Amino acid sequence: MPIKISIIMPCYNSRQTIEDAINSVLAQTYTNWELLIVDDSSTDASLELTTSIAKVDPRVTVYQMPENSGGPSQPRNYAISKAKGGIICFLDSDDIWYADKLDKQIGFMTENNIDFCYSAYNIKEDAIREPQCYNPQKQTNYAEMLKRNSIGCLTVALRKPCLESVFFKDIRHEDYDFWLQILSMNVTTAYCCSEKPLAEYRVSNNSRSSNKLRLLKDQWHIFFVERNLSFFTCVGVYCRFLFNYLLKYR
Numbered sequence: 001m002p003i004k005i006s007i008i009m010p011c012y013n014s015r016q017t018i019e020d021a022i023n024s025v026l027a028q029t030y031t032n033w034e035l036l037i038v039d040d041s042s043t044d045a046s047l048e049l050t051t052s053i054a055k056v057d058p059r060v061t062v063y064q065m066p067e068n069s070g071g072p073s074q075p076r077n078y079a080i081s082k083a084k085g086g087i088i089c090f091l092d093s094d095d096i097w098y099a100d101k102l103d104k105q106i107g108f109m110t111e112n113n114i115d116f117c118y119s120a121y122n123i124k125e126d127a128i129r130e131p132q133c134y135n136p137q138k139q140t141n142y143a144e145m146l147k148r149n150s151i152g153c154l155t156v157a158l159r160k161p162c163l164e165s166v167f168f169k170d171i172r173h174e175d176y177d178f179w180l181q182i183l184s185m186n187v188t189t190a191y192c193c194s195e196k197p198l199a200e201y202r203v204s205n206n207s208r209s210s211n212k213l214r215l216l217k218d219q220w221h222i223f224f225v226e227r228n229l230s231f232f233t234c235v236g237v238y239c240r241f242l243f244n245y246l247l248k249y250r
Contacts, residue, residue, distance in 0.1 A: 003110070004084065004087075005030070005106065009090075009092065010072040010076055012075075012093075018037075018050065019049060021096055028097065029099055030102035030106060033085070036083060037060065037061070037093075071172075071174070074168075074170070080163060091199075094202050097199045100198065105117060105194070109157060109193070116189075121133075121199040122199070124203065139189055141189050148240075148244035165185065
């Protein structure tokens with residue numbers, strides 16, 4: 001029996017994009033999955049759309065937060081608590097997967113007995129320019145992740161036991177902090193399963209990731225507060241992280 005995959009998708013006012021995201025899951029050649037959508041009290045028609053899709057495909061389940069949490073962390077944590085799959089994957093409501101994403105990733109994890117993997121992905125900034133491929137390191141660990149965030153959230157697959165005692169925090173760049181938690185506590189190494197892009201990360205002008213100046217402050221917070229690194233260690237890793245970030249988005 002193929003391993004069941006739990007796909008975590010937070011949603012807030014995503015009516016314009018979430019249908020593409022869901023359709024990219026429905027199109028997967030690997031079919032033993034559940035999609036857990038957590039609506040963060042949307043004020044548009046997101047809930048109605050996702051609920052109508054769930055009525056057609058029983059693999060899709062929609063939950064609703066009682067009030068808006070202000071970010072994807074609480075919806076993701078809630079979905080993880082409901083997940084029944086042996087492997088957890090993440091897809092935000094404005095990104096998409098390519099059809100062979102799960103097949104390639106789960107095959108890689110099974111054949112190599114891997115707990116934590118990710119892949120290359122395309123970065124699409126607008127409808128005119130061609131997507132640019134981001135090809136991450138072949139493997140990474142905690143020390144390397146302090147230098148660069150080489151893991152795209154939309155490409156991650158994690159065995160569920162890896163998530164014990166970790167959770168998404170209500171901070172910016174919560175996914176980066178989440179990988180650092182896992183690599184420092186439950187897993188020593190994460191591996192790239194494909195140099196071919198398996199997903200497409202879509203950058204919008206109002207997305208949290210598009211605010212480059214805010215990122216500088218946020219990264220310092222992760223290193224100094226969340227990771228509790230000394231001031232001088234923070235300066236060193238911060239400078240290396242910034243250099244690698246500029247290379248990634250040059």
